[in-house]
C-alpha cells in the first residue's frame with residue numbers, strides 16, 4: 001500500500017530531530033510533527049537549559065554534520081576536562097580528570113536551544129525530511145500496512161512507521177496504551193546561569209546535599225556556569241522565591257564557595273523531576289525514543305544522551321531493513337531496537353535513582369560508609385577510569401566497560417580501543 005511518507009516522527013525535540021538527521025541519507029521520506037512554533041517565531045518557546053553531552057553524543061552529531069554548527073563561535077560548547085564531586089554529609093569526594101583516560105575532555109556543556117537550532121538547520125538541507133511546526137498529533141490508527149496520523153488541525157498523514165519522540169508525556173505512548181512505570185521524585189531542578197569570582201577551569205562541580213545535588217556546569221565564558229540545583233520541591237520553591245541577593249548568598253554557602261563569591265545570577269526556572277520507563281518500546285508500526293521511553297533524574301546528565309543512543313540504534317536498524325527491501329514497521333523487526341537499548345537504559349535509570357537515594361540519606365553512620373565508598377572509588381585507578389568512560393558515554397556496559405553495544409554513529413575511529 002502506498003503511504004504519504006515512510007516515517008512520521010512525532011516530536012521535533014533534540015531526540016526526534018536527531019533521528020530524522022540520522023536517516024537523512026537513507027532515501028526514506030520523513031515527516032516530523034512538532035507542536036512548538038517555528039524557531040524564528042517570537043512566540044516559540046525556547047529551552048533555556050544546557051546539557052552535558054557525552055563523547056558518544058558528539059560522535060553522533062559529527063556523523064550527521066551537526067557538531068560543527070553546534071561548535072560555531074557564538075556560545076560554543078564548553079569542554080568538561082575535570083569533574084569534582086563531593087558529599088555534604090561526609091568527607092567523601094571523587095576527582096575525575098580526562099587526561100587519565102587519554103581524552104581531551106569527558107564531554108561538553110552545550111545550550112539545548114543551540115543544539116536544536118543546529119539540528120533544524122541540518123533538516124532544512126535534506127529534501128527527504130519535512131518538519132511541520134505548530135502541528136499537534138491528535139490521534140492515530142494502525143492497520144495491517146500503515147499508520148494513519150490525525151493532527152489537531154484535521155489533516156491525515158499515512159506512513160509505514162510512527163515514532164513517538166514526544167517527550168515524557170508522550171501522546172503516542174498514551175494512545176498505544178503502553179505501560180509507563182515510575183514515580184515523581186518530589187524534587188524540582190532549579191536552572192540558572194551564574195557568574196562567579198573565580199574561573200571554573202572547565203571543571204564540572206557537583207555537591208551532594210541531603211536535599212538533592214547541586215551542580216555547577218562550565219560554560220564557554222570561564223567565569224560563567226549553569227547551575228542545576230535539584231532540591232525537594234518545597235525547599236526548591238522557597239529558593240525560587242528568594243530575591244537575587246539572598247539566592248546568591250545561599251547558593252554560595254551550599255556550594256562552599258568553591259568558585260569564590262557568586263557575582264551574578266540570571267533568571268531562575270524550575271523543572272519537576274520524575275523517573276519513568278515504558279514497559280515496551282515498540283508495537284506494530286510504532287516505536288518510542290528519548291524521554292517518551294524513559295525519563296531519569298538529571299544528576300548524571302544522561303537523559304538526552306541515552307535518547308540520542310536510542311535514535312542512533314533505531315536509525316541503524318531501520319536503514320538495515322530498508323536497504324534489504326524489508327518492511328521495517330513490523331514489530332518483530334522493531335523488537336531488535338528494544339533488545340539493544342532497554343537494558344542499558346534500565347541500568348542508567350537504576351544508577352541515577354540509586355545515587356539519588358543513597359545521597360538523600362542523612363544518618364551519621366551511613367554518611368560515613370557512603371564517604372568511604374566515594375573515597376575508595378576515587379583511590380582505585382581502574383575503577384575511576386571505568387567510571388569516567390561510562391560518564392563520557394564511550395562504554396555502554398557497567399560490567400564490561402566495552403563499546404561493543406554502541407551504534408555505529410556513536411563510535412569514532414579512536415574509540416574501538418576500549
Ligand SMILES: Cc1cc2nc3c(=O)[nH]c(=O)nc-3n(C[C@H](O)[C@H](O)[C@H](O)COP(=O)(O)OP(=O)(O)OC[C@H]3O[C@@H](n4cnc5c(N)ncnc54)[C@H](O)[C@@H]3O)c2cc1C
Pocket residue numbers: 010011012013014015016033034035036049050051052053135136137138165166167168170171189191228271289290291292298300301302303304305306307
Ligand atoms: C533540569 C534538567 C537538566 C537536564 N540536564 C541534562 C544533561 O545535562 N544531559 C542530558 O543528557 N540530559 C539532561 N536532561 C534530560 C534531557 O533534557 C531530556 O532527556 C531531553 O530533553 C529529552 O529530549 P526528547 O527530544 O526526548 O524530549 P523533549 O525535549 O521533551 O521533546 C519532545 C518534543 O515533542 C513535542 N511534542 C510533544 N507532544 C507533541 C504532540 N502531541 N504533537 C507534536 N509534538 C509534540 C514537544 O514540543 C517537544 O519539542 C535534563 C533534564 C532536566 C529536567
